[in-house]
Amino acid sequence: MRYAVLGPVEVEGAAGRIPLGGKQHVVTAALLCRPNQAVSTDLLIDLLWPDDPPATARNSLQVYVYRLRKALGSDTVINHAAAGYTLLVEPGELDVHRFEAATTSARQAMDAGMTEDAAKLWQEALDLWRGEAFAGLNEFGLIREEAARLEEMRLETLEHRFDAELALGRHTRSIPELTALSARHPLRDRFRYQLMLALYRSGRRADALQVYREGRELVRAELGLEPGHDLRRLELDILRGDVALDLPSSSAATPASPALPPAREPRPAELPAGIATFVGRHAELTKISNLLRASREGDRLTVIAINGVGGIGKSSLAVEVARGVAEEFPDGQLYVNLHGATPGVAPLTADEVLDRLLRAVGDRGAGLPTGTEEATARFRTLTAGRRLLIVLDDAVDAAQVRPLLPGGPGCAVLITSRDVLTALDGATHVRLNALGEAEGVDLLSRLAGSERVGIDTAASLDIVRLCGCLPLAISIAGARLAARDDWTPALFAKRLGRAHRRLDELEHADLAVRASFTLSLDQLRRDVRRGGRSAAGLFPLLGLLETPNLSVAVVAALADRPEEEIEHDLDVLVGAQLLQALGPDRFEIHDLVRLYARELAWEELPEPDRAAAVRRALHHYLATIRIATGALVYDGASRRRAGLAQEKLTRAGTELTGRPDASAWLGAEVGNLLAITRQAAAAPDDGPELAIGLAAALNGLGNIRHFWRELVPINQLILDVARADGRTPVIALAHADLARSYRLTGQLDEAVAHFESALDRWRRVGDRTQQGHMLFGLGAVAAMRGRLDEAVTFHREALAIRREQGDPFGEAHMLHVIAVVLTEQGAFEEALGNQRQSLALFHSLGDAENEGMVLASIAELHHRRGDAARAVPLFERALRLLRSASDQMAEAGCLWRLGTALLALGRPGRERQREALAILQDLRALTADEVRAILRDPQPGIPRPLKWL
Known part of the structure; x- marks a missing residue:
């Protein structure tokens, strides 16, 4: 048998993996926590039924153990005695035992000075792990305790392995993994110590000290303590440049090396210097580094393509990764900037790059290659059997890099490009997104100074957010702050807050966010083959809406074009990194890219055309939300057609078939609907009417997705719009909607004030239906305050109005509401009578x-x-x-x-x-x-x- 708990619990017999389900799985895990030891029956019952074990618990446990024995294929594997159940495990059958044996051997090897062997043994021990110990079951008491013990052993093993790696001089390649571990376990001093030492030995003294400062701040904030003695001593040694920190020449305790081979061509080492301001990207660093290291064992060329919008930090990441794994490629590292998006510089041709690459790998062949095909063939010949890392930075497309790829395994290629190089066969694609906010603030502080940024962390965070967490934008912001001592973060945040000037503010020296986006768009305009011109023409329209994301149908309404054409253009924009796909029918545009698109719209489109495009999108949204309301809301009053009359809508809505379809559309569009309602309120012509209609529908749908909190400011805005309109019914509806959103967010005083204002206006115009709604609302507030008698009075008055008007739905609703309050009062018989009447009415209405x-x-x-x-x-x-x-x-x-x-x-x-x-x-x-x-x-x-x- 083979038992595995260093990950999801698995059992494997001679015939293969044995399926374990439900409570059998828990029993197996519990017994494997204490192999060859009894686990008491009471403990197993507590694990299986933590809340309230049934009277039949012991019998049920016996059944589960019986089934487990049958699954394991032997009645003797699990013993039962008075002490409980014991799972008998032979030596080597359980992965925990193999893990412990490997770590013991590793410690012995290390003690004997066999550092290389120790490192391999510790890695073998770690390779047994497939995830968290007892994954999926480690919430149970006994299992949780054993999982925690094993996790501590895993972390200690990692620490020992890095001790060996650092002793062997592998400091540079250890940095990415140590960085990720320090972030994941910030209070674990040993990882931080090892990371500092690795950085220092890699010539990154400032980064090593920054790691210490970050750790010190965290420990003081979390525990109110100073870092441990070892960390404090290491910081002092780094500051002094103590030679004791350098790697001893005899550090790798391995057998004597053979005589040196004859001199050969210098090993190429073309990687740019590391970037001092590089921050974050721990997940991407680890993923790409692991893929590049694994290329040693592969049987084909490893190609990794990093893509992302301009200014996202692709080149910085590629250089950081490449430097971290450089030691894995003993035959050298090649680097070429292909200038795919360099202002004023034409992209390099394949011939130009191959000439450089051939010289870099020592081409001494007779005669020069006569063409791209011959040069590619020679490059493949010269790189065959070698272990090279090739970084191709800033590629235009797959066609540019395809001739530059070596032919066989051993080498690895790391590419950066704005385009997603899907035409590159066998490549692993890594999309780079914006930094996290904390990482953005870290980058800003490295450029503008940590003390300056730390003085006003709120304003600094505002700067990062206004930069859309885009590294290029943050770098420019940091450079501008550094250049102006008289600017505070708050002042610069205020300057960036002016949306129409933000891209102007994000320019410094030869850096500009706008220029980066312009390059991508210009490439599209030149790309006739892909239909880039059509996509480039669509792009400015995408800046006209304030919605968090865009659907194909909405963009089709904006552009007044068929959805089939729009789908193609949106796909092209995604490939150019000017849009991000959120799904097959939904897209997101970065805030700064949106501002750039809006600038182009104002420059290239006349005002009437811009207004018409927005108006088409607004009409589409109102038409669709009315369709959704009709599918999702039974109450006719909640489906009221406030705002622009249906016959005046110039765009049809998206067809929604049934409640599930309508509910899915609403879930995807809630954020957009709230944003578009705000935009409509400020739009010219019929904008206010559209806003009133959108808000009315949103209020009718509020209970479906429970977005009342977001509706409060929307309804306040609509009340202002209604007052400007001047019509009493419109103002009354706005008061009513605001009252309802206040009630459902617990702001009861405000709710009462607006319900009473609405009720007063409905009485003035004689609208009995709406009076009934307001009386219900006042009764609901009274019930929430515990004033149950008052609530029943309001609700019965509303019920009388419903019956007076012959409204069976309204009558059924009020009977139900009154019954709920009566139940709270303990008047069960009267409440039951009301509920039965209500049930009969709703049933008759279907x-x-x-x-x-x-x-x-x-x-x-x-x-x-x-x-x-x-x-x-x-x-x-x-x-x-x-x-x-x-x-x-x-x-x-x-x-x-x-x-x-x-x-x-x-x-x-x-x-x-x-x-x-x-x-x-x-x-x-x-x-x-x-x-x-x-x-x-x-x-x-x-x-x-x-x-x-």
Whole structure:
């Protein structure tokens, strides 16, 4: 048998891997925590049923062990005695034992001065790991403890391995992995010590000291302590340049080397110097470094292509990676800047580059190659059997680099390009995105000075955000701050805050963000083969909208062109790194690229054309959100057609087939709809009417995705628009929507004020329907405040209006609402009567969603009366109806209450409650911290968003 726990738990027999499912998996993991030792029955039961073990727990455990024995193919593998169950493991069968044996041998080799052997043995031990120990099961007590012990052993082994690597002089190649480990384990002094030493020995003294300063700040902030003695001593030694830190000439304790071979051509070492301001990119550094190191074992050429928008830091990353793995390529490192996007410089041709490369690898052949094909063949001949790293920086496209590739394994090629070189066969593509905000601030501080940036961290973060976390933009900002001692970060952030001037501010010496984007666009305009001109013509329009992302349908409306044409142009823009694809039908544009596109739109398009394009997009959005509202909202009042009349819309909306399709569209577009509503409010002509219509639809859909918090400022804006409009009904609707968003975000005083303002206006115009809505809202606020009698009074007045108007939906809704309040008051019989009337009305209307809501309330009523057994099947029936209606908020409420009822019956119910919390977090009704707090509570109350659902 073979047992593996250094990763997901796996068991392998003679016939292959043995499948383990469910609780069998947990039992196996627990027994492997203590191989050849008894694990008590009580402990296993606690692991399997952590909340409330059933009365049949011991019998069930016996069944699981019986099935496990059968799966393992032997009745004698697991013994049972009074002390518990014991899994018998032979020597070498468990990966933990092999790991421990390898580390023991490594320590012995190190003690004997056999450093090379020790390094290999420690690496062999680490190679046994396939992920986190007991992955997926390490949340259980006993298993969690063993996983933590093993993780500590893994980290200690890594530390020992790096001790050996540094003793062998492999400091440069250790830097990327040590950087990642220090970031992942910032309070572990040994990794930081080793990283500092590796950097110092690699000639990067300033970086080594910066690593110490970062560690010191973190330890003081987290623990209120100073770094350990060893780290403090190392910092002093680095500052003094103590020769004791240098690698001794006899450091690699290996057998004597043979006589030196005859002199040969100098090894090429063409990599540029390391970049002092390089920050972050730990994941990319580790990934690319590992791929390049693995090229030694491969049977084909390793090609890695880094792509990303101009100014994202592709070249810096390539140089940093190449320098870190240089020792892995003993035959040298070649570097060529292909000038694919250098202002004023034509890209190099393949012939020009091959001439340089051939000379670099010592071409002494008779006669010069007569063409590209011959030069490529000679280059492949000269690089065959050698281990070279070739960095081709700033490529135009795959055609430019294809002739420059060596032919066989051993060599590796690292390419950077704005374009995604998908036509390059066998290449691994790495997309580079913007820096994280913390990394951006780090870069800014390295350029402008850490003290200066640290004085106003909030303003410095604003600068990084206004730069879109783009390294080129941050570098320019840092250079400008460094050049102007009289500028504070706050002042420069204010200057960058002027969107129409931001690209002007991001220019310094020969660096300019605008120029970087212009190069990409100019290349498109010249690319007739790909249809680049058409895509370049579309590009300025993408700067006209303020939405976080763009769909094909919206861009088609902007451009007034068919979607099929637009899809092609958007794909071309993605390839040129002027757009990022978020999915097959959705795209994102970087903030600075958007500003550049907007500049072009203002320069190249007349104002009427710009306004018409935006107006088409707004009309498309309003038409589509009305389609979504019709599919998702049953309540006619919530589907009101406020704003521009339907017949005046000039664009059709996207067709949405059914509730799931409409719900998916809404989930993808919520952020865009909020942004486009703000933009519409400031647009000319029918912009305010469009904003009113968009806001009305958003308020009708608020419960579907629970974005009431975001709707508060939108509704405040719409109230200003409505007041400018001057019509009482429009103002009343705006007050009503603002009141509702305040109520659902818990701002109850503000909600009452706006409900009363709206009610007053509806009474003035005699709109009884809307009066009923406001009375319901006032009653809901009263209920949330615990004023239940007052709530019932408001709700009964609203019910009378619904009946007076012959509105069966409204009547059913108010009967249900009154019943919920009566249930809170303990008036169960009256509440049950109301709920049954409500249920009958909703059923007659074919309204499955609200029928499910009422059934859930009836189930809750029975649970409150102490009859959980009767409540559970009603909850389950309600849950089926709510899921079929795609009402996630109501589904979460039903799941939570079902879980509570199951727990009351002594049945597992926590998983249902976890499902409810997951939905609430997905809907942004609860934060991750709130969810964790609820899960920590052994007897949690009903989550806030579900209280009056």
